Amino acid sequence: MKKLAYVLAPLALLLSACASTGTTQPTAATTTQQLGGAALKIAINAKCVTELNNIPAWQTATKVMTSTQKQNIQTEICGCVSEKAPQNVTAVDLATAAIDPAARATIVSNVVSKTIHACVQEAVQ
Incomplete structure (x- = not known):
């Protein structure tokens, strides 16, 4: 978790700098959502x-793959x-994820479990 914080802190600074260079000033909610979205993706x-x-099927399938193929x-x-x-993820979840690490972990866990199997099937086909 500490490694994630070390990655997110500079990213947050970069994103906030980019967000404020436009011709119009974004609202605090928009900036929070952008930071939340970036943090959430990571x-x-x-x-x-x-x-x-x-995933047991992944563990079995990767036994016959080279490390490059697996990667x-x-x-x-x-x-x-x-x-x-x-x-x-809703806008409220994005804002919450930007400021609350515990909520971010819960949100991430939920959305990953909802989408990972669909993405595995897409990759296999």
């Missing part, structure tokens, strides 16, 4: 890797999850 990707490695498919699946999962 957390979703990390959770996806963990969840994927805990490529894992990247494809978790990229899919990172793209699709935020579509299942």
Whole structure:
């Protein structure tokens, strides 16, 4: 969790700097949602890797793969999850995820579990 905080802090600074350089000033809610979305995507990707490695079918399938093949498919699946999962999150959840690590963990866990199996099936086909 500390590693995630070290990654998110500079990212939050960068995103807040980018958000304030436009011609119009974004509202605090919009900036919070952007930060929440970025933090959520990072957390979703990390959770996806963990969840994927805990799926028995994945463990069996990867025994016959090279490490490169495994990494490529894992990247494809978790990229899919990172793209699709935020579509299942409300603006309120994004704002909450930006400021509450406990809520972020719960939100991430829920959306990853909802989308990972669909993404695995897409990657297999």
